[in-house]
Each structure stands twice: as C-alpha cells, then as structure tokens.
Amino acid sequence: MPLSIQLPDNLEQQLTLYCQQHQVSKTETIRLALERLLTTPNSPLSPYELGKAGFGADQTHEGDITQQSKALLKARFIGNADN
Numbered sequence: 001m002p003l004s005i006q007l008p009d010n011l012e013q014q015l016t017l018y019c020q021q022h023q024v025s026k027t028e029t030i031r032l033a034l035e036r037l038l039t040t041p042n043s044p045l046s047p048y049e050l051g052k053a054g055f056g057a058d059q060t061h062e063g064d065i066t067q068q069s070k071a072l073l074k075a076r077f078i079g080n081a082d083n
Helices: 009-022 026-039 047-051 065-081
Strands: none
Touching: 009 026
C-alpha cells in the first residue's frame, strides 16, 4: 500500500545518510523502523529493569558501603595519589 509522509528536512537528511551508509532503500528502512516501533511492548522497561544488570556489580567491599562511603572514597583516591 503506497503511503506518503512529510518529514522535516533534518530527519530526511538523517534518513538519506543512514540509507547510504547501510546501503538500504528508504522504503526498507522506514518499514523496518515501523515494524520495530509497532512490535515493541507498549510499556517501556522500568528504570530498575534497565539498570538491574549493574546493581551490585561492585562486589569488592563488604558491609554497609553507605556508612563507609567517605572512608572508601578517601582510601581509593588518596591511595592512587601515592602511586
């Protein structure tokens, strides 16, 4: 089904550049973009879901880091200054 859309100049320039770089047609690029947009779940990931892979990634300290944060930062940065 043919469809005509109006794009702002900057968006059209970005589309043209993308298509040239990836050697795809504008039609194919727009079709793929619409498929992704329309098949993506309506509810975006929550901030927790986006960051959960990184939570607790620094397992180098034991105990309550929040209570020791000043001491840990001081040890880290002053320790590096001595090297």
